[in-house]
Every structure is written in structure tokens, then in C-alpha cells.
Amino acid sequence: MQKRFLxxxxxxxLSLPLASYAAxxxxxxxxxxxxxxxxDGKVSQAEYLASVKGKVDDAAAKAKFAELDKxxxxxxxxxxxAAGASEKKGGKKKKDAN
Numbered sequence: 001m002q003k004r005f006l007x008x009x010x011x012x013x014l015s016l017p018l019a020s021y022a023a024x025x026x027x028x029x030x031x032x033x034x035x036x037x038x039x040d041g042k043v044s045q046a047e048y049l050a051s052v053k054g055k056v057d058d059a060a061a062k063a064k065f066a067e068l069d070k071x072x073x074x075x076x077x078x079x080x081x082a083a084g085a086s087e088k089k090g091g092k093k094k095k096d097a098n
């Protein structure tokens with residue numbers, strides 16, 4: 001009986017880090033990954049519009065997308081997307097911090 005209990009307790013203790021890792025992976029998905037629905041590493045205008053639907057109107061979303069798309073390649077890199085998120089949170093750009 002004690003041997004079975006020890007085996008069960010050991011299995012439970014060994015599975016805790018795996019559960020924690022799975023929870024962390026879900027948290028790390030973040031807004032960029034949620035917006036990047038096709039998983040290509042960039043957010044297209046259509047993906048961006050879908051991600052902000054119901055929060056802002058289409059005209060404002062298209063204008064914001066154009067503003068964030070600094071290299072004008074028709075998609076947002078993780079950095080371009082993050083710049084928009086930091087602006088929304090009131091963050092400052094590095095060059096403005098000096």
C-alpha cells in the first residue's frame with residue numbers, strides 16, 4: 001500500500017512542472033500570436049482588422065495599421081505590432097526617453 005502511494009505521489013510531483021510549462025506556453029501566446037492567425041510570423045491588415053474588430057471602427061483600424069506598418073510592406077512584424085501596443089499602454093519609445 002505504501003509503495004503504491006509513493007509511486008502515485010512521485011508521479012504527481014513529476015507532472016507539476018509539465019502542467020506549469022503548459023500554462024506558461026499558453027500565457028506566452030500573447031496578442032501578437034493571437035492576431036497572427038495563419039502563424040506566418042507577421043500580421044496582415046486583414047488579421048489586424050479582425051483582431052481589433054469591435055474595439056475600433058474599420059477606418060480607424062486601417063489608419064492605425066498604416067501608421068504601425070513602418071516599412072510599408074503590408075504586414076506588421078512583431079516589433080511594429082509591439083510598438084502599437086506600447087503606445088496604447090502609454091509607453092515611450094526609446095528615442096523619446098532621453
